[in-house]
Amino acid sequence: xxxxxxxxxxxxxxxxxxxxxxxxxxxxxxxxxxxxxxxxxxxxxxxxxxxxxxxxxxxxxxxxxxxxxxxxxxxxxxxxxxxxxxxxxxxxxxxxxxxxxxxxxxxxxxxxxxxxxxxxxxxxxxxxxxxxxxxxxxxxxxxxxxxxxxxxxxxxxxxxxxxxxxxxxxxxxxxxxxxxxxxxxxxxxxxxxxxxxxxxxxxxxxxxxxxxxxxxxxxxxxxxxxxxxxxxxxxxxxxxxxxxxxxxxxx
Numbered sequence: 001x002x003x004x005x006x007x008x009x010x011x012x013x014x015x016x017x018x019x020x021x022x023x024x025x026x027x028x029x030x031x032x033x034x035x036x037x038x039x040x041x042x043x044x045x046x047x048x049x050x051x052x053x054x055x056x057x058x059x060x061x062x063x064x065x066x067x068x069x070x071x072x073x074x075x076x077x078x079x080x081x082x083x084x085x086x087x088x089x090x091x092x093x094x095x096x097x098x099x100x101x102x103x104x105x106x107x108x109x110x111x112x113x114x115x116x117x118x119x120x121x122x123x124x125x126x127x128x129x130x131x132x133x134x135x136x137x138x139x140x141x142x143x144x145x146x147x148x149x150x151x152x153x154x155x156x157x158x159x160x161x162x163x164x165x166x167x168x169x170x171x172x173x174x175x176x177x178x179x180x181x182x183x184x185x186x187x188x189x190x191x192x193x194x195x196x197x198x199x200x201x202x203x204x205x206x207x208x209x210x211x212x213x214x215x216x217x218x219x220x221x222x223x224x225x226x227x228x229x230x231x232x233x234x235x236x237x238x239x240x241x242x243x244x245x246x247x248x249x250x251x
Contacts, residue, residue: 001125003064003205004094006132007071010140010198011087017168018076018191029084036088040096054220057100061213063093068205071198076191093209098125104223139204140197144168147193153185168194 015026040060047056067090074083102121109117148165156164160178164171164186171190175183 001094001098001128002132002135003068003209004091004132005129006136007068007087007090007201007205009133009137010071010201011083013168013194014074014083014198017172018194019080029080030087032084033088033091036092037095040092041099044096044099052221053100053104053223054217057097057216057220058213060093060097060100061209061216063096064090065093065206065209065213067091067093068202068209071202071205074198075195076188090205136201136204140194140201141167143197143200144190144193147196148190151189151193153182153189155182156186164190 012026012030015021015029016023019026021029040063044056044060051059067086067088070082070086070089074086102118105117105121106114144167145165152161152164156178160174163174168190171186175186175190177183178186
């Protein structure tokens with residue numbers, strides 16, 4: 001969630017403020033990466049009982065890292081397909097890992113504490129989302145403003161320059177109020193600065209996902225292919241008599 005929600009902030013702004021789409025059009029195009037999510041859900045279900053959780057989770061993290069790596073190639077004039085494919089790969093890796101994580105968390109807890117375990121997992125999900133938006137968003141914003149220092153077109157009013165320097169959204173707004181040539185120059189500079197910030201956030205995402213893949217493989221390598229704990233049910237204790245036999249004996 002740190003990775004996926006943190007970078008959704010950039011992809012939505014890229015579609016609207018760099019590609020010039022309306023919010024509705026951007027939202028509709030953003031539905032396409034869900035195809036990768038659907039494929040990841042099905043594949044994770046198939047592999048869950050055949051591949052150790054550590055390897056499956058590490059594979060999901062590395063898939064997400066590949067999506068981040070593709071994002072470093074995105075420029076203002078890049079084809080829309082590049083952004084959507086990168087977002088789809090990123091979402092596929094993270095969603096597949098999230099499904100496995102939820103299953104492991106609930107399965108590791110005693111049955112009477114499954115609700116508490118699920119609540120803890122959900123809390124971690126929300127925390128990861130907030131941290132992703134804060135950390136990756138702050139990294140991208142810092143690069144954006146640094147790139148614009150001394151790079152804005154000359155002759156801009158002070159208020160216009162400050163607004164454009166703060167956010168790309170502000171730059172798009174003030175550019176519409178300038179003469180065509182000046183507005184075009186401002187948009188060109190600020191859009192390049194925004195994609196530079198997006199690249200830095202993507203590199204942070206790559207490092208984060210690769211580190212998570214290493215940690216998952218190292219710390220969870222002892223888990224078997226099944227997520228059940230030894231006392232998860234009657235099948236885990238072959239010495240225990242069947243439930244029907246116990247009932248008959250008690251009667």
